[in-house]
Amino acid sequence: MSVALVSGSAGLIGSETSKRFHAEGFDIIGIDNDMRSRFFGPEASTAMARMQLQKSLKMYRHEDMDICDNGRIDSLFGALGRDIKVVIHTAAQPSHDWAARNPHMDFHVNALGTLNLLEATRRHCPEAIFIFTSTNKVYGDTPNHLPLVELETSYEIDPSHPYHSGIDEMMSIDQSKHSLFGVSKLAGDLLVQEYGRYFEMKTVCFRGGCLTGPAHAGTELHGFLAYLMKCTAKGLPYRVFGYKGKQVRDNIHSHDLVNAFWEFFKAPRSAEVYNIGGGRHSYCSMLQAIDACERISGRKLNWSYVEDNRLGDHVGGSVVSRSSGGIIRNGTTSTIFTGSLMKFTMLFGRPSNRSCYASPVSPSRRRGLAAKSVLYDARMLEAFPDFVAAIQRRCITSGQTQRVVLSNV
């Protein structure tokens, strides 16, 4: 038996991971105790996602377990032993603001929970590959000290700066304000690296910016794009904190991140670290995100501005891996993915069809198209006739390949 053990399996990244590794033939053991509803209230519960996994994945087994409960974690790993081929650790307390309210709990989940999973892996299945969802917050507010240029609706890194096209993993993680959440995640990140270096296990940290996708249970404190679109669609009030709303978010779709997990699984290394973001193709400022949600939904967002920024928030810049601009070094995974696709997905709450961004748009196919064009699968669009009608004027269909090219949706 080949087991993929997924912590946080009912969350945004965990559920996508469970589905993907299940499709690749793994038995999935999912650990999730719906802690998200304890952090953020019932609207953030991931219980529904858990039920869907149980219903739709034949080889999925759920463990309603707290990763902080070292005894139960160790027993579970002990029972499965070397059948565990990969551990994908996505469970976390994910919010800056919540961490400041309860630093002990935050550190327990993010640091100690990570240690429990690493140690259980080392004891019972040391050959298993350990994949950790870290965060770009490990760099603290250092990105804010880059030379930033204020534009009409966003902050940009000075075009002459080497990090203009993305911040790589050589940025210091030291001497900056991280927020307590940033610190607890960094503790987990360093532990994961150390188990790679010290014990020579195959471990990796993926440091994401804003992760997004249809499975996000968005709330004010976490899951900004999902929550923003929810507020726009439902007429709920939304607050923007500081930086004139020009702070930039680097968004990556859960599907693309999980693709990167898969590529790493196929060609693992020890103690690897990758920044992983959508890069220039998919980042946007708060103001731009609001504008996009309003254009897509045809509704005005009821938003207000709060002068004080969130502590530890990033102002500008996207994160990219040193390995070729956001594309994981050893694989074919493409993170070419535009904000348009993400907004589309957020609006309709449907998983996007992988074929629409499994391969980058080749230069020859892009010729004559706007710089931000993206290929979509026409079959996906058929499911949303209203949306298609709204964008038809901007579509060019290529009948043979069943694909649609959209620009600037």
Ligand SMILES: NC(=O)c1ccc[n+]([C@@H]2O[C@H](COP(=O)([O-])OP(=O)(O)OC[C@H]3O[C@@H](n4cnc5c(N)ncnc54)[C@H](O)[C@@H]3O)[C@@H](O)[C@H]2O)c1
């Ligand atoms: N979403 C983002 O924008 C973002 C950005 C950077 C990094 N990350 C990291 O990616 C990972 C996944 O994020 P996500 O957006 O999928 O989060 P999520 O909140 O959607 O999913 C996390 C899941 O873990 C579960 N969980 C939390 N604590 C647990 C515990 N002690 N025991 C068992 N289960 C527990 C929650 O119930 C939830 O279902 C996290 O490690 C997060 O820090 C997320």
